[in-house]
Amino acid sequence: MAYSFTFDDISGRPVAVVGAGTLGRRIALMFATRGGTVALYDPNVDVARDAVAFVEKTLPGVLEERGSGSPGTVVPHDDLAAALGGAWLVVEAVPERLDIKIPLWGEIDAAADADALFATNSSSYASSTMSERITDKSRFCNLHFYMPPTADAADLMSDGETDPAVLETLKTVLPEFGVHPFVARRESTGFIFNRVWAAVKRESLAVVAEGVADPEDVDGMFKINWGMRAGPFQMMDQVGLDVVLDIEEHYAAENPHLPAGPRALLEKYVDAGRLGVKSGEGFYRYAGPGVPGPGESVPREERLTLE
Known part of the structure; x- marks a missing residue:
């Protein structure tokens, strides 16, 4: 499977963010700065709707400060399969517990498009610790955000089997959304920053x-x-x-x-x-x-x- 995209390639395809908490909604915000659609999933639909309200309130100021971009649409979901439909990238941002993350990634793997890139926002667990139910681990990596839109650096790290094209795609495409990735050269708990x-x-x-x-x-x-x-x-x-x-x-x-x-x-x-x-x-x-x-x-x- 080819996991190499350009920004033009993903036109018309949404990003799916799984988890609408403190960081999940901020991740959705960043992906909503270049038009298009962000699917924001949370099992509690009220949390997802509150996150959408946060994005709608915050997004105009981010675009004004940046001086570029266009507002996208963030759609709340409490149905995981519906949220993942057509997504070119799935970012998981749920609590730092492997008993939640491991089964969730099995569900994501079963429902997402075959060419979708997979990334966990985990700040302390390497992606290799939660990949056991992912069929093709070469599409999986860590993509750790800090506190956007004021802290826009991000860590990228292989799961040990990640296709280099996945990291290259994210290094190329993420800056289009105002996110600036840095690659950890070896697996490390806590990454770089x-x-x-x-x-x-x-x-x-x-x-x-x-x-x-x-x-x-x-x-x-x-x-x-x-x-x-x-x-x-x-x-x-x-x-x-x-x-x-x-x-x-x-x-x-x-x-x-x-x-x-x-x-x-x-x-x-x-x-x-x-x-x-x-x-x-x-x-x-x-x-x-x-x-x-x-x-x-x-x-x-x-x-x-x-x-």
Whole structure:
């Protein structure tokens, strides 16, 4: 099977995004910047519809800032086969759990077009760990997005059997959607940027867990010293502290020497339901569940600690 496309080749064919959560909807947003259709699947159709509303609200500003492109159409689905019909690319963006991903990829493999490219957005699992039910593993790879449209780099990584044409196609076509891919030259948990970011995030959690600093201190120094729009704790709140914890647990399973304090602090927040932006409160407090923004400081007496 030939897995080589140009941008012209995919004209008229949708991209299918599986999972309409924090990153899934942002991935759909990027693929909606060059016209055409994005099929956005979530088993909870209300989540999919909310994601579509996010794209429709955000897309005009992205196109205006970019100064090019045209608005596409994002269609919500709660039927997986219908969402996959005709897609040239399927991007999976569901929770970081192999017990979810492995069977899901079996369903995708059975329903997608024979020439569709397959990519997992997993931030901590190599695609080879979830490919056992995919018939032709040569069309499968990692395509990990960060937080578009403000962070538009992406990791590409082979599953060990990926057809080189798949990676070349994505390297050529993704920039058309404002996404800039970088290829990991060998299989690596965390890929390129995330391996570096994991160390920054872990040490940021450690200084707070040990009572050395408050989240606002760490974030403030990052913003002043490096000119960042948001610091590590604001970014963790955006991603979701449950997702951050899942990722850290995976790193710890591979590297038992990693300190436990950062994960213990995250567990306290997750157990309390303080997941960040998605729940309305994490390391910061937000206007409401799912309402983005820099957040407000949580009073010291209401913060969770390891003491």
